[in-house]
Amino acid sequence: MALESLKEVARKIAGSSSIDKKFVEEMVKEIQRALIKADVNVRQVKEISDAIKKRALSEDVLPALNAKEQILKIVYEELLRGVGExxxxxxxxxxxxxxxxxxxxxxTTTAKMAKYFKDRGMKVAVVxxxxWRPAAYEQLKQLAEEYGITFYGEKGEKDAVKIVKNALERLKxxxxxxxxxxxxxALEDELIEEMVKIAEVLKPDYKLLVLDAAIGQLASKQAEAFHNAIGINGIIITKFDGTAKGGGALSAxxxxxxxxxxxxxGEKVEDFERFDPAGFVSRLLGMGDIKALMEKIERIASEEELDPEAFLKGTFTLKDIYKQIEAMNKMGPVRKIFEMLPFGLGMKVDDDVMDMTQEKMKRFKVIMDSMTEEELLNPKIIDSSRIRRIAIGSGTSPQEVKELLTYYKTMKNLMKKMKKNKLPIKGLGKLGF
Ligand SMILES: Nc1nc2c(ncn2[C@@H]2O[C@H](COP(=O)(O)OP(=O)(O)OP(=O)(O)O)[C@@H](O)[C@H]2O)c(=O)[nH]1
Ligand SMILES: [Mg+2]
Structure with a gap:
């Protein structure tokens, strides 16, 4: 697969002895070649590679990173931007x-998706x-039966709209x-007419276009035609496994x-995944240096005697926040750290929490200095009267104390989420990519 060669690019960045202009130019050319070979639209290739080049040659290296990490971060971010949501x-x-x-x-995708949602506890039916195709009924029925999914069809019935009407009635x-x-x-008038009629009756929340990745750049014409005809709101790319041209559908x-x-x-029902842009791009890059980044976090964490386990487990207390703030101090703003994580995982965190300024960190520490041991270890007990006492004792305001508690809760949730996403807790460096 052509996109596979992006792994090679990431490896080269990691292995480079020095990052200079020549290196960046070579690297950008390689990225261009990989994307073009993968059938990504030429204009997009130019946009992505121009952005990488510009940033790589102009941005200052963040305090928490070395030059290689910074370049990898830029490549990661720009590919991610190119992939979209x-x-x-x-x-x-x-x-x-x-x-x-x-x-x-x-x-095939109907069955895969039904199984996907069934596995997540939904009551799913396929229709x-x-x-048009005589064997279609049997094909879907068989797949549905195999996976214990409710099936509705009317063998021999020619009117698809009628089937959908009945299905709505029966599968309430x-x-x-x-x-x-x-x-x-091809997208014939007859097909458009049928799709429009089905949509009128079904009133679907999602009209998803199934695109075969193997068609490469042709995907964009096809997608556009379907979109113009019935207004799709999502795309599913199939056969990503067997083609070097998958970039065509992505860019479409x-x-x-x-x-x-x-x-x-793949052909099997499990060969199906939700499209998570961050995870997808991380995998394209092989993630070699995300590992380095994680090691860095681990290293700094241990310097500060921060318990990395507690840090991620979500069992940590305000005492850990105290140490964490000190550790973060060395690594740069929290936002930058989470942005670099491939596990970005759609973690939406308030800007306020992410933009922890040095100033605020100091205030938080002062507040924590006014807390009792019991409060630090078990922040749950901090009620409004304690908040008032702490605010007075630390010369801050109840508002600020609450802000710290919100920060603590957000962090705790984040850590839990990371754990749920199977981020290894112990030894962040041993991610095994
Ligand atoms: N390798 C691979 N094959 C796939 C994938 N998805 C579907 N296929 C295969 O593609 C072929 C066509 O799949 P169908 O699901 O029948 O396609 P369809 O769009 O329903 O086709 P029509 O009903 O004729 O319009 C089958 O042989 C599938 O096994 C995939 O992600 N990877
Ligand atoms: Mg079919």
Whole structure:
């Protein structure tokens, strides 16, 4: 796969003896070659590589990083920007309609997606609304039965709209309805008409276009045509496993401004994943140096006698916040650290929390100095009367004390989240990438 060579780029950055202008230029050329080979649209390749070059040659190295880490961070961030947003379909009641050309992978994806949501506790049903291909009914029914998913279809019925109407009636108690539709060789009027009619009856929350990654740059024309015809709001890229041209479909999504929801990476039902841009780009880069970054965090943490386990486990107390603040002091702003983590994981954190200034850190320490041992170890007990006492004792305001408590809670949640996302707790350096 052409995008695979980005790993090589990351390895070269990690192995370079010095980062100079020549190195950056070579590196940018290599990135360009990888992207172009992967069928990424030329204009986008230029945008991405120009941005990398400009930043790599002009930005100051952050205090917490060395030059290599900084370059890797820039490459990571610009690729991420190039990839765009992912579409996360929440675990809520929803009607989903899949559209796409013949053989793009709609029926397979219908089953994969149903299993994906079923595994996450949703009550899912699939609807066979492809009345065009004779075997479509059996194909979906079989897949659904295999995975214990509710199936609705009407064998022999030619009117897809009628099937969808009946399905809506019959499947009212399901959380999610996933409707498989017919494909055609090309986007013919007849197909558009049928899609529009199905959508009118179904009123889908999501109209997802299934795009075969193997078509490379052609994906953008196809996506545009479907979008113009029925207005899609998400894209699923299939067959990402077997092609070197996957960049074409990625860049098609970006070009028409529609987020990618999932990618299919094989024929089996498990070969399916939610499209998480941060994780995706990290994997493209092999993550070699994210490891270094993690080691750095670990190192600084141990210098400060910060317990890395507690740091990530979410069992930590205000005492740990005290040490953490000191450690963060050495690493640079919290935001920068989390931005570098591939596990960015859509962790949305208030700007206030992220922008911990030196000034604020000092204030927080003063506040904590006015707390009792018991309060530091068990912040839960800090009620409004204690808040008042602490504020007076530290010469701050109750507002500020509350702010510290909010910061503490946010950190604790973040750590929990990182743990849930299977970030190894012990020995951050041993990530095994
Ligand atoms: N390698 C690989 N094959 C896939 C993937 N998704 C689907 N396929 C294969 O692609 C072929 C077509 O898939 P279908 O799901 O039948 O495609 P469709 O869009 O429903 O096709 P029509 O109903 O004819 O329009 C099948 O052989 C699938 O096994 C994928 O992510 N990777
Ligand atoms: Mg099909």
């Amino acid at each position: 992912g579409l996360e379909i929440p675990l809520k009641k929803a009607k989903i309609m899949l559209v796409g050309l013949q053989g793009s992978g709609k029926t 066979a609304a492809d009345t 108690d399901c959380d999610m309805l996933i409707v498989d539709t017919a494909g055609r060789h 999504a970006r070009q028409i401004g529609i987020p990618i929801a999932f990618i299919g990476t």
